[in-house]
Amino acid sequence: MRPDILNPLFAEIEALKGVGPALAKPLERLGLARVVDVAFHLPVSFIDRHMVDELILSDSGRVIGITLTPTDYRASGSARAPFRVIAQDKHGNTVALVYFGRNSAWPRKLLPLNEPKFISGKLEAYGDNLQIVHPDYVLPPEEAATIPAREPIYGLSEGLTNNRLRDLVAQSLSRAPDLPEWIEPSLLARKDWPTWREALARIHADPSDAKARERLAYDEIFAGQLALMLVRQSSRKRRGVPIEGDGRLRAMLKLPFAPTGAQRRAMGEIDGDMAQPVPMLRLLQGDVGSGKTLVALMALLNTVEAGAQGALLAPTEILARQHHETLRKMASGLPVTIAILTGREKGRVRESTLMGLADGSIDILVGTHAIFQEAVRYKNLALAVIDEQHRFGVAQRMMLAAKAERTPHLLVMTATPIPRTLTLTYYGEMDVSRLDEMPPGRQPIQTVVMAVNRLDEVVEALARHVEGGGQAYWVCPLVEESETSDQAAAEARAELLKTRFGDLVGLVHGRMKGPEKDAAMEAFASARTKILVATTVIEVGVDVPNSNLIIIEGADRFGLAQLHQLRGRVGRGQNHSVCILLRGGALSETSRARLALMRETNDGFRIAEEDLRLRGAGEILGTRQSGEAQLKIATPEHLSALLDSARDDAHILIDRDGGLNEARGQAARTCLYLFERDAAVGLLRSG
Ligand code: ADP
Ligand code: MG
Numbered sequence: 001m002r003p004d005i006l007n008p009l010f011a012e013i014e015a016l017k018g019v020g021p022a023l024a025k026p027l028e029r030l031g032l033a034r035v036v037d038v039a040f041h042l043p044v045s046f047i048d049r050h051m052v053d054e055l056i057l058s059d060s061g062r063v064i065g066i067t068l069t070p071t072d073y074r075a076s077g078s079a080r081a082p083f084r085v086i087a088q089d090k091h092g093n094t095v096a097l098v099y100f101g102r103n104s105a106w107p108r109k110l111l112p113l114n115e116p117k118f119i120s121g122k123l124e125a126y127g128d129n130l131q132i133v134h135p136d137y138v139l140p141p142e143e144a145a146t147i148p149a150r151e152p153i154y155g156l157s158e159g160l161t162n163n164r165l166r167d168l169v170a171q172s173l174s175r176a177p178d179l180p181e182w183i184e185p186s187l188l189a190r191k192d193w194p195t196w197r198e199a200l201a202r203i204h205a206d207p208s209d210a211k212a213r214e215r216l217a218y219d220e221i222f223a224g225q226l227a228l229m230l231v232r233q234s235s236r237k238r239r240g241v242p243i244e245g246d247g248r249l250r251a252m253l254k255l256p257f258a259p260t261g262a263q264r265r266a267m268g269e270i271d272g273d274m275a276q277p278v279p280m281l282r283l284l285q286g287d288v289g290s291g292k293t294l295v296a297l298m299a300l301l302n303t304v305e306a307g308a309q310g311a312l313l314a315p316t317e318i319l320a321r322q323h324h325e326t327l328r329k330m331a332s333g334l335p336v337t338i339a340i341l342t343g344r345e346k347g348r349v350r351e352s353t354l355m356g357l358a359d360g361s362i363d364i365l366v367g368t369h370a371i372f373q374e375a376v377r378y379k380n381l382a383l384a385v386i387d388e389q390h391r392f393g394v395a396q397r398m399m400l401a402a403k404a405e406r407t408p409h410l411l412v413m414t415a416t417p418i419p420r421t422l423t424l425t426y427y428g429e430m431d432v433s434r435l436d437e438m439p440p441g442r443q444p445i446q447t448v449v450m451a452v453n454r455l456d457e458v459v460e461a462l463a464r465h466v467e468g469g470g471q472a473y474w475v476c477p478l479v480e481e482s483e484t485s486d487q488a489a490a491e492a493r494a495e496l497l498k499t500r501f502g503d504l505v506g507l508v509h510g511r512m513k514g515p516e517k518d519a520a521m522e523a524f525a526s527a528r529t530k531i532l533v534a535t536t537v538i539e540v541g542v543d544v545p546n547s548n549l550i551i552i553e554g555a556d557r558f559g560l561a562q563l564h565q566l567r568g569r570v571g572r573g574q575n576h577s578v579c580i581l582l583r584g585g586a587l588s589e590t591s592r593a594r595l596a597l598m599r600e601t602n603d604g605f606r607i608a609e610e611d612l613r614l615r616g617a618g619e620i621l622g623t624r625q626s627g628e629a630q631l632k633i634a635t636p637e638h639l640s641a642l643l644d645s646a647r648d649d650a651h652i653l654i655d656r657d658g659g660l661n662e663a664r665g666q667a668a669r670t671c672l673y674l675f676e677r678d679a680a681v682g683l684l685r686s687g
Pocket of ligand 2: 292293387
């Protein structure tokens with residue numbers, strides 16, 4: 001239950017004066033549905049209003065506030081020319097107040113001749129004359145004091161003015177209660193931070209107040225860390241299944257290569273965790289191509305050797321099928337039953353798989369999230385591996401833990417080289433293994449950037465590549481918010497390429513039916529097709545080592561981490577690989593710099609750091625779509641400066657008062673609710 005003290009903040013936004021249906025729409029577009037959302041809608045910048053009593057040329061370019069007297073109107077002949085009100089300061093200097101638009105009645109009414117008004121707006125030099133285009137404020141002089149010298153500027157949407165939002169913020173602040181302090185007193189003193197309420201008020205009064213912002217950023221990071229630690233605490237209180245395989249299946253594997261040192265280290269860490277009676281919570285990080293699949297297979301075989309079941313969860317159907325294939329190939333000749341379950345397995349096939357899981361005749365299940373649905377019962381699930389997790393959030397991880405009577409060990413694998421701060425922010429409850437070494441013999445991928453108007457040359461290069469026996473991916477541009485048009489773009493591109501390459505062209509996109517998708521993937525994997533036109537469905541994990549050319553259209557529209565993932569589809573075999581990034585004609589400086597970085601480096605960590613700086617955490621982790629709680633206040637800079645203290649603070653608090661029952665614990669609960677990490681509070685009771 002939410003602490004009562006927060007009720008005024010969590011009231012619907014309609015509780016604020018002046019918010020009716022007309023305003024609710026634009027507010028909703030900004031994600032402002034409750035009073036608390038408005039309070040946390042922090043200003044993005046501010047204007048400093050220069051209060052003066054004389055018009056001076058050298059003030060042009062600044063926003064001024066001044067009392068002026070209108071002396072004349074200048075209507076213009078033509079309909080498109082503006083209407084001008086000439087106004088004078090007390091020294092006789094003049095300025096033209098400029099109003100565009102057909103109707104002069106309004107400025108005439110607003111600015112009657114010879115009546116002094118307080119006027120604010122941006123002063124501009126227009127030839128030798130001064131002008132203010134559409135003043136922000138025109139008020140009776142006695143109301144001048146109501147206009148702040150420093151005015152916060154908010155993110156707005158159509159139908160919502162800055163003034164209106166300022167008023168709503170003021171109302172929400174007056175509803176904000178003083179909250180009990182959750183920050184450790186010595187830290188609070190050392191940082192010289194204001195209280196929560198004061199910090200909020202200070203930022204809205206002065207958006208440049210770094211200290212106040214820092215305090216709120218800290219609160220947000222602290223809430224996240226505390227939530228993850230509660231998840232960890234509750235998970236570690238659960239009983240797990242100690243798993244210690246005897247190595248008999250793993251010894252039977254016939255691998256064409258030896259595991260890298262990094263793979264061996266990760267396997268050792270995983271085996272060590274799984275032998276414990278508390279459930280493993282481990283994140284396996286490794287750049288694309290670092291060989292995570294083998295590590296997963298070893299952990300799964302360890303489980304089967306111990307007489308239990310394992311499951312491998314993939315984010316897409318294509319990837320699930322590919323994993324199923326790969327695991328079966330690698331484990332061929334072993335007495336292990338590996339089955340697949342996705343939304344597509346229906347009817348009798350599905351029934352028999354469900355039965356096999358329930359009676360234990362299936363050892364390893366590969367699939368999409370269908371494998372953790374209600375109807376799926378395992379005999380003794382002891383290990384869950386989640387591949388390419390970036391579409392599975394904390395909430396899903398918690399749900400998974402609830403699936404079995406005894407909590408399965410959890411291994412989450414990610415190819416997104418997440419910067420350390422983000423790992424701790426989103427996976428702080430997990431231990432981490434890193435594959436920081438690539439399998440030997442990999443050649444660096446050569447990346448070139450080309451303008452899309454050189455498409456002909458690209459097609460020529462593709463033709464030479466295919467004639468030389470190579471295969472290639474052709475990834476189609478991401479069309480904003482529309483799967484259908486992604487698909488249309490891919491279909492059109494495939495048609496075009498077919499006129500040149502005929503049946504050698506395959507096509508796969510997210511809207512295709514399962515069997516069609518399989519057929520397309522299979523044809524490409526077995527080299528019956530040479531060119532695979534695809535949407536981003538091939539982004540994660542697809543592995544066809546013979547394909548060593550990838551062409552990515554509309555590259556400037558992808559995130560860097562995503563481009564890196566896509567590029568990782570090549571460079572998997574022994575051959576030299578090339579990635580061609582096709583860009584649009586007019587590029588911003590930033591886009592140019594981003595593509596240059598892709599050309600310059602294959603280092604996933606550098607790319608991710610840059611992406612974090614440019615696009616924020618949600619993009620990297622792919623959590624925007626999944627609705628995972630995101631950082632709204634804390635910037636990457638805040639994270640690097642504050643994460644460690646927030647972590648320590650949360651640690652100390654949990655060590656002292658794991659149930660969050662004492663005064664500071666209760667205050668910390670308030671903080672969790674405030675930042676909507678309250679799912680973690682639920683764990684306190686159930687755990
Ligand atoms: P990812 O980490 O991206 O999931 P994969 O597991 O798909 O990487 O492995 C990429 C490729 O590297 C696969 O073709 C796999 O067979 C190969 N591979 C994995 N481990 C090794 C190794 N130790 N030596 C050589 N090749 C390896
Ligand atoms: Mg993989």
